[in-house]
Amino acid sequence: MAIIEVKNVTKRFNDKLVLDNVSYEVEQGEIFGFIGPNGAGKSTLINIMTSLLTPDSGTIKICGYDILKEPIKAKECIGYVPQDLALMEEMNAYDNLEFFGALYGLKGKVLKERISEALKVTGLEDSRKQKVKKFSGGMKRRLNLAVAILHHPKVLILDEPTVGVDPQSRNHIFSFVKNICKEWGTTVIYTSHYMEEIEELCKRVFIIDLGKEISYGDREDIKASVFPNNKVIIEAQDITGETIMALKDDEGIIKIGDKENSISLTINSKFKLANTLSLLEKNEVNIKKISYEEPKLEDVFLSLTGKTLRD
Known part of the structure; x- marks a missing residue:
């Protein structure tokens, strides 16, 4: 009511x-x-x-x-x-x-x-x-x-x-x-x-x-509605170019960003973490940490208005 x-x-x-x-x-x-x-x-x-x-x-x-x-x-x-x-x-x-x-x-x-x-x-x-x-x-x-x-x-x-x-x-x-x-x-x-x-x-x-x-x-x-895709951040060692190419074949992964000792996966609803972990294990990647990153309301606000809250 x-x-x-x-x-x-x-x-x-x-x-x-x-x-x-x-x-x-x-x-x-x-x-x-x-x-x-x-x-x-x-x-x-x-x-x-x-x-x-x-x-x-x-x-x-x-x-x-x-x-x-x-x-x-x-x-x-x-x-x-x-x-x-x-x-x-x-x-x-x-x-x-x-x-x-x-x-x-x-x-x-x-x-x-x-x-x-x-x-x-x-x-x-x-x-x-x-x-x-x-x-x-x-x-x-x-x-x-x-x-x-x-x-x-x-x-x-x-x-x-x-x-x-x-x-x-x-x-x-x-x-x-x-x-x-x-x-x-x-x-x-x-x-x-x-x-x-x-x-x-x-x-x-x-x-x-x-x-x-x-x-x-x-x-x-x-x-x-603004950011339909979330991110998974994987901190790991021994990430090779072959590993990145293999991850690109996963239909649940839209985009891959890689830095030294970490990769960021932009994912959709088809993403299955178990499949990704299995692939990384086959490629002998030593995983240190996995985190899930949702869009923040601050990012949404900035995207919609082009301003920060205190502008």
């Missing part, structure tokens, strides 16, 4: 077309990757989804509520973690949560329970009385997450949630995102310039550039 429906959204700033007829759906409980280089239109679309901007045309429904017709209902479903930290540095962590929880309409026992819960799931229980200005960058990011989940949103939008964080906080954020989807059924929209994060967290992705959809769907299907 789609919890977010974006249909034909267009937005201009003066004569500049920032979003060009963008459409996608996000399923309930999934972690959905939203990626594009700088200036692609990501922030504009997020601002429209959170009712900070109005589209020129098109519709967006969140939890079944049209953001133009029922903006309050739609926003009640959303937790938003902006790229720029939104915290009060002179207050401690608990007081920050108490303040933002009151803005959500929480009070009394419920507010206290939600604060305790948010501190626990973000690993900040022991720092509840520490002033935010003394927090590390990673701790501030985790407190921003805690603020965003106080009201138990059905949709959590994370805009670059790991920028400037230490490895420990980064791993904690990853665990938090996975757990909140699994245990709470929360739907997460995750934007990042770190492609390995999208690879780890998101099964489906939407790639945008210059305000247009570049690719959308299952991550592995997108990779396969």
Whole structure:
């Protein structure tokens, strides 16, 4: 079931077309990757989804509520973690949560329970009385997450949630995102310039550039559509020209690249590793290591847009 429906959204700033007829759906409980280089239109679309901007045309429904017709209902479903930290540095962590929880309409026992819960799931229980200005960058990011989940949103939008964080906080954020989807059924929209994060967290992705959809769907299907063939890297000794010529007869091998003490095989679905190993054994090749190399989302993105994520 789609919890977010974006249909034909267009937005201009003066004569500049920032979003060009963008459409996608996000399923309930999934972690959905939203990626594009700088200036692609990501922030504009997020601002429209959170009712900070109005589209020129098109519709967006969140939890079944049209953001133009029922903006309050739609926003009640959303937790938003902006790229720029939104915290009060002179207050401690608990007081920050108490303040933002009151803005959500929480009070009394419920507010206290939600604060305790948010501190626990973000690993900040022991720092509840520490002033935010003394927090590390990673701790501030985790407190921003805690603020965003106080009201138990059905949709959590994370805009670059790991920028400037230490490895420990980064791993904690990853665990938090996975757990909140699994245990709470929360739907997460995750934007990042770190492609390995999208690879780890998101099964489906939407790639945008210059305000247009570049690719959308299952991550592995997108990779396969751009790079249908994978590679096998064999590190070995005693590789001869005769061995290379023999490998070329294998219909599962499309291309062979050879370097000193290694060969790289570009393969298709007909490739059988056992046949290759048998051939290498007959040619008395001493194999040291075999590795399988799948295309990376970073390579796919570069191929589709001609840019790196931070261009």
